[in-house]
Amino acid sequence: MPTFEIFHMPDAGEGLTEADVVTWRVAVGDAVEVNQPLVEIETAKSLVELPCPVDGVVVELLVAEGDTVDVGAPIARFDVDPGGEPAADEAPVAEAPEPETPSVPVVEAPAAQAAAEPADASSGAVLVGYGVSAGSAVRRPRKEGALEPIGGAGEASDYPVLAKPPVRKLARELGVEITTVTPSGPGGLVTREDVEQASKANSARSLATYATDDQPWLESGYSADGGRSTRVPVKSVRKRTAEAMVKSAFTAPHVTVFHTADVTATMDLVKRLKADREFADVRVTPLLIVAKALLLAVRRHPEINASWDDEAREIVYKHFVNLGIAASTPRGLLVPNIKDAHRLPLHELAAELGDLTSLARENRTPPSALTGGTISITNVGPLGIDTGTPILNPGESAILAFGAIREQPWVHEGEIKIRWVTQLALSFDHRLVDGELGARVLADVGRVMSDPGQALVWG
Structure with a gap:
């Protein structure tokens, strides 16, 4: 007989409590194998692709794309013995429709659905596509891309209008009551265009009513700004950030010190390294040099590399440097870190920086890279910003802001010349870093940036 197993949402990070389902890689009725991609989830730290835990057949997908799911909640059900004979008192599992199924679906009447459901849904024998008995919190399974009546499983609808799950999600995001949308697709299908048109109509109607004195939007649900704003749920990375x-x-308690430095010598070094065959396989930028400068400053002033343990009322000094680099990604701000960056020579540091930034931009940063940082850099220069007062990454004592490098007049060797100049800012936790220590660290970073040869003396 069939043997069913439930897959529960695992903790994909360190102590995470929830995750968003982004994309299902399988559909109901698919044969699956252990470790094949099952579902892509977004945690508060990164995008993670969960592997399939069993060999078998997908019987139910218990959550939809876009849902936020608690760790430990059931998300999928599998038949791990699909070749077994069903028991006499079990209803057979319906086969998933083939891809060639016509696009115009057949909607069964509620009575027909009820007749198709097993008498005892708790036995686990559930007809695919129709869910379980009333009162169950389990979401009705469906094949990816399949159509479902408006209102969803267990909800009554006034007429059998159909929509695909992505269209339903779009309607929710735009604040459109989908049962009011006039369908234009085959068989009464609501399309994306239908929802978008309805949203535009709502906005226009809202603007019109906003201009009147009786303000009917107070009762109709329109926003008081006449539809001129959009509300987006705070989830995952943005929520955690x-x-x-x-x-x-x-x-x-944040304190920030600033330093303006002549970095002409750094720009010359970057130019030479780009032409060096030893560095042909890595990307050389001024950020590489400022990262090395900060690592050298930490070596000279190890007290800056610490954290505050509020519970134990202790300062924890770290004898290693996990260097964080703030990265702007499509999902929000991430601060992945390079483990044991203090041990890396310049070429290896450049390679790690390249890997770190590319993974962040591709939304493939592993959760392990987002924990354990000890000190960080935020590079605001590429945005044309001179500097800022960055907020500390939690658990760290300092963060360095690296501003734009500009050509400007500068007094050099007693004469005014055009030089490459940048501004540096160091924010630190004043509970464990006093002003003198913070100033010395920043001055050391500036000194290496002005004269990279100083790194040979301190290295």
Whole structure:
């Protein structure tokens, strides 16, 4: 007889409590193997692709794309013995429709659905596509891309209008009541264009009512700004970033010191390294030099590389440097870090920087790279920003802001010349770093940037 197994949402990071389902890589009825891609989820730290835990057949997908799911909640059900004979009292599992199924679906009446369901849904014998008995919290399974009546499983609809899950999701995001949308697709299918048109119509109607004195939007549900704003749920990276920044800003007393440096010698070094065959396989940028400069400054002033243990009322000095690099990604701000960066020579540091930034931009940063950082750099220069007062990454004592490098007049060897100049800013936790220590660290970074040869003396 069939043997069913439930797959629960695992903790894909370190102590995470929830994740968003981004993309299912399988559909109901698919034969699956252990370790094949099952589902892509987005945690508060990164995008993670979960592998299939069993060999068998997908019987149910218990959550939809876009859902936020708690760790430990069931997300899929498998038949791990699809060749077994069903028991006499079990309803057979319906076969998933083939890709050639016509695009115009057949909608069964509620009575027909009820007749198709097993008398005892708790036995696990559920007809695919129709869910379980009333009162169950399990979402009705469906094949990816399949159509479903408006209102979803267990909800009554006034008429059998159909829509694909992505269209339903779009309607929710745009604030469109999908049962009011006039379908234009085959067989009464609501399309994306239908939802978008309805959204535009709602906005226009909202603007019109906003101009009147009776303000009917107060009862109709339109926003008071006449539809001129969009509300987006705070999830995953943005949610975690907001929580972390608020906690950091209101927990650690921030102090920021600034330094303007002539980095002409650094620009010359970058130019030479780009032409060096030893560095032909890595990307050389000024960020590489400032990262090395910060690592050397930490070596000279190891007290800067620490964290505050509020519970134990202790300062924890780290004898290693996991260098964080703030990265702007399509999912929000991430600060992945290079493990044991203090051990890396310049070429290896360049390679690690390249890998770190490319993975971040591709949304493939592993969760392990987002934990354990000790000190960070935020590079605002490429955005044309001179400098800033960055907020500490939680658990770290300092963060360096590296601003834009510009040509400007500068007094050099007693004469005014055009030089490459940048501004550096170091924010630090004043509970464990005093002003003198912070100033010395920043001055050392500036000194290496002005004269990279100093690294040979300190290295």
